[in-house]
Amino acid sequence: MGIIGDSLDRAVQAVFTRPIPKSAGAQMRALVKAEKGSTRAVAVRLGVSQRTVERYLTGQIRRPRAELAQRLADEVRKVWQPRVQQRARRQAAATTGIIVETRARFGFTAAAGSTDDARMRWITQALPPPHAGRLLDAHAAGASDRQLRQVLADGLREVYFQAGGSRALGLAEVELTDIEQVAIEF
Structure with missing residues (x-):
């Protein structure tokens, strides 16, 4: 995924109430449980044979190679x-919203005579539930990083640059490029 999708994934992982299992066998059991008992589906998901998954479940293999260990944990x-x-x-989309902290280049499409040169900005902004809901729905639907950038840019345009309709009313579109950092929190 892209930088925004990865940041959304990290934000969701920050709300876990228990840590993920440590051992490869326990991680395999968690995946098999999530796949409703299908070792074949887990094997396809990890890019290994079904027999390899079964060996981890029985304890015949205990330590995966580094590449598989990373895929397994992910x-x-x-x-x-x-x-x-x-x-x-659900809570972010309905009541609390999300906090977005980003350093990126913002450019504008605005009325003639305004400054629309793109420049780097460091923005920390609370996105209210409607905008957070759109971003989370797009991520859940498998939107590309480009689409997630546009949804985030639209939310920041309305909330940050236009301040909910009290300024910069002629600002038509915000373009978000050259993202250096994005951190999202629930």
């Missing part, structure tokens, strides 16, 4: 505590 993070993840997303 996949477990995606499925770990799904109800906690859903609750955090």
Whole structure:
């Protein structure tokens, strides 16, 4: 995924109430449970054979190679505590919103005579629930990084640059490029 999608994933992982399992066997069991008992689906997900997954489950293999260990941990993070993840997303989209901290280049499409030169800005802004909901829905739907950038730029345009309709009313579009850093918190 892209920088914004990865930041959303990290934000969701920050709300976990328990750490992910440490051992490879426990991680495999968590994945098999998430796949409703299908070792074949886990094997496809990890890019290994079904027999390899079964060996981890029985304890015949205990330590995966570094590449597989990373893929295994990443996949477990995606499925770990799904109800906690859903609750955090629902709450952000309905009541609390999210906090976005970014350093990126912002450019504008605005009325003639205004300054629309793109420049680097460091912005920390609370996005209210409607904008947070759009961003989270786009991420859940599998939107590309370019689409997530546009959803985030639209939210920042309305909340940060236009201050909810009290200024910069002629500002038509905000372009978000050259992202150096994005941190999102629930």
